[in-house]
Amino acid sequence: MSVKDYYKIEGDKAVCLKKVCPKCGAGVFMGEHKNRFACGKCGHTEMKK
Numbered sequence: 001m002s003v004k005d006y007y008k009i010e011g012d013k014a015v016c017l018k019k020v021c022p023k024c025g026a027g028v029f030m031g032e033h034k035n036r037f038a039c040g041k042c043g044h045t046e047m048k049k
Helices: none
Strands: 007-010 013-016 030-032 036-039 045-047
């Protein structure tokens, strides 16, 4: 994946399209699965509602 798959330009700001891991912080994105988001670095998992 490239940078264009993670961010979108809106006006003069770059908006992140992927969910960022709350434990690892900025720059570490969570993978989106059918029923959850999962961090590949620390293993943190959040279930979708």
